[in-house]
Amino acid sequence: MEIDEEALKELIDNLEDWLDEFNAKMKGIIDNMRKAKSVEEVMKLKKEMLLKILDMMPLSASYCYFCILHFEDCSECIYSDYHGSCIDLASDYVKIMDKKRELWRMIDELYYKGEKYD
Numbered sequence: 001m002e003i004d005e006e007a008l009k010e011l012i013d014n015l016e017d018w019l020d021e022f023n024a025k026m027k028g029i030i031d032n033m034r035k036a037k038s039v040e041e042v043m044k045l046k047k048e049m050l051l052k053i054l055d056m057m058p059l060s061a062s063y064c065y066f067c068i069l070h071f072e073d074c075s076e077c078i079y080s081d082y083h084g085s086c087i088d089l090a091s092d093y094v095k096i097m098d099k100k101r102e103l104w105r106m107i108d109e110l111y112y113k114g115e116k117y118d
Contacts, residue, residue, distance in 0.1 A: 001078070007069040014062045022056050043112040050111060054104045059096065061086075 029049045036042045061067035066079040067086075074085040084091030 004069050007065055010068050011063065011065050014068075015058060018056070018058050018063065025052055025056065039117050040112075040115075044114075047107065047112045050107050051104060054100055054107070057100065059093075059100070 026049065029045055029052065033042055033045045036045065061072050064079075064086075066077050070076045074080050074087060077085070080086070080091070083093065086093040088094065
């Protein structure tokens with residue numbers, strides 16, 4: 001399959017915008033870590049960072065070459081022939097998103113619970 005240059009350009013533009021926003025968010029959290037007065041504060045910020053990384057993963061239609069190419073018309077999507085339509089509950093996309101949510105919950109519940117390190 002040949003690359004559609006317009007779809008590729010839009011994808012790259014979207015990813016570059018995402019990267020700028022992602023870097024700004026990470027930098028903000030790291031800057032706050034530099035000001036931390038306790039390990040507990042660092043742990044809270046690191047947990048925030050991990051959750052933000054998951055929240056910001058570029059998995060939506062704006063970051064999908066095929067969604068951009070077909071204007072989110074799944075009936076023409078070649079990717080869906082191999083992975084299922086992203087709106088289908090049995091699709092690989094839904095499975096990935098489910099695992100992402102599960103990892104988010106696990107980090108939120110387990111990474112740092114507010115304990116004090118003495």
